[in-house]
Amino acid sequence: MTSSAPALATPFRLFEVRLTKRTVLSPTFVRFTFTGPELDRFADNGLDQRIKLLFPAGDGFATLMRSPDDWYTAWRGLADEERPPMRTYTIRAVRPHENEIDVDIVLHGLVGIASTWASTAPVGSPLIVCGPNADFDAFHGGVDFHPSARTARILLAGDETALPAIANILERLPTDARGCAIVEVPDAGDAAALPSHPGFDVIVAARPSGGSHGDALIPLVQEHAARLLDRAGGTATSGTAGGPAGALSELEDVDIDEGILWEVPNDESGDDVPVYAWLAGEAGVIKALRRHLVSERGIDRRSVAFMGYWRLGKNEQN
């Protein structure tokens, strides 16, 4: 009899879960607690660790769980009506000893597969989560917060979809980290979903009623970026805030209708960095923020991580 070698652990794997609890955190956020027999093998990396939620479609779940090592090939091969739609989220908490995870989901109405599911799914509903595999013994990927070890000030900015990641980052940063976190949310009550940090100014601003995404966030980031640069010893307006040769960086345009707005530097140089910025949220708003920080404030583009978490008027798969 021949024995086959055990399959090598992959960085990400599928977990079958069931919804066990929904906890209303604030007017916009609901915390979904899931349990699953193998969640003790879900790696707890914190920060902005991203995951995929797969929603039910026909018998698609059964097909995917029959091919756990090569599920993506199986997923692509499924007929449209059998292929579980996927959406990207941030893992908010991992409790391996209780076989539980939490995901905080924005209810943005009965539009979109994820928001509709989150608004209507009863406790007990099945889901598949693609998340980091604790049996994989190296960097899993899917964490994009990588400041230099010698960063003086950190700027975290985003909308409600980035709030879970910003909350995780604040919880994992050492107490001697310094910076500012600015989050734009639909409702002032959403501030309850964000923790404090002793070294951070944490600012939660409600979007003005009838306003657009970015109306609160953009002016706040402009104001606080200048202040952070001053405190970090950079220059708020001269373009010498860690930029190469003191020159304001020219940015190529990113067409957010066609491409994905995503650039995540990983500075392992050990150089002193006055300000590291982490920006996530609606792509058009994030593009404007990045332009301000790099082109107008002169922050080195190698110290600015920017991520279009979603695009106004487009679903995640378009």
Ligand SMILES: Cc1cc2nc3c(=O)[nH]c(=O)nc-3n(C[C@H](O)[C@H](O)[C@H](O)COP(=O)(O)OP(=O)(O)OC[C@H]3O[C@@H](n4cnc5c(N)ncnc54)[C@H](O)[C@@H]3O)c2cc1C
């Ligand atoms: C790395 C990463 C991490 C993320 N983490 C989280 C998280 O922890 N919690 C969370 O709630 N979201 C998070 N998001 C955002 C989430 O993936 C998107 O909001 C997603 O589009 C929601 O899917 P849907 O099926 O509800 O809507 P879709 O089918 O994708 O879109 C349908 C329509 O709804 C609009 N839409 C999508 N999201 C929003 C929104 N938030 N507000 C208003 N309109 C919207 C779209 O523009 C589109 O017109 C994250 C995204 C990324 C890339």
